[in-house]
Amino acid sequence: MRHDLTARALIAVVFWPSLFFFWFLGPFVLFLLSTTSSEVCPRLETRAEFLAAANGTLPMLILQTLIYAVPVVCLVLWNRLSPKPARAKHVVTSIKLFAVAALIGAIWDYGSSLTCDGYGQPFFSTAWRMTSYLPIVSLLINLPLYVLVFSLGRAYSTRDDITEDGVVHSSQDNP
Incomplete structure (x- = not known):
């Protein structure tokens, strides 16, 4: 019992800072790092140069996804330590929404790297230029994901041994 409580506390120490810094502040920083800078955009003149610049963002995108996965991994670990069927369904939903x-x-x-923040020439299909609408879709998915992950983390x-009035019940109190 004591080891489970310690493990849950250690996961909480990782979960809460990662949720705040990676999920709430991280998107702004990583988005700025992952797109082609505006100084480079005017110098890109061929389709191959645009593709090379966009493909250069792939390692950052992979790293970003791995960093964003930390709170979800914490939920999975918590669920393994303290399995509860109702919460397990919500963890699976969180994993699907996260994916x-x-x-x-x-x-x-x-896509924003390909379009070069609006400075790019029309080398690519309109489908890639349509990626500018994806933040709206992302917001519609991330809002329920954030609420679900926050509530599961909480x-x-x-x-479990603290009642609503703040009284701690030890396992010896329960016959």
Whole structure:
């Protein structure tokens, strides 16, 4: 019992900062790093140069997805330590929403690199230029994901032996 509580606390120490810094602040920083800079855009003149610049963002996109996965991995670990069927269904839903959000985010970042923040020439199909609408779709997926992950994190990081009035019940109190 004591080891489970310690492990859950350690996961909470990783979960809450990663949720705040990676999910709430990280998108702004990583989006700026993953797109081709405006200084480079006017110098890109051929389709091959645009593709090379966009493909250069792929390592950053992979790293970004791995970093964003930390809170979801924490939920999976919490669920393994303290399995509850109702929460397990929500964790699976979180994983699915995360996968869709990560895919849409990667397409958006890659597509915005191809269009070079609006400075690019029309080397690519309109489908890639349509990626500018993906932030709206991403927002519609990420809002329920953020709420679900936050509520699951709160439920997992709260001790089960504390009642609503703040009284701690030890396992010896229960016959």
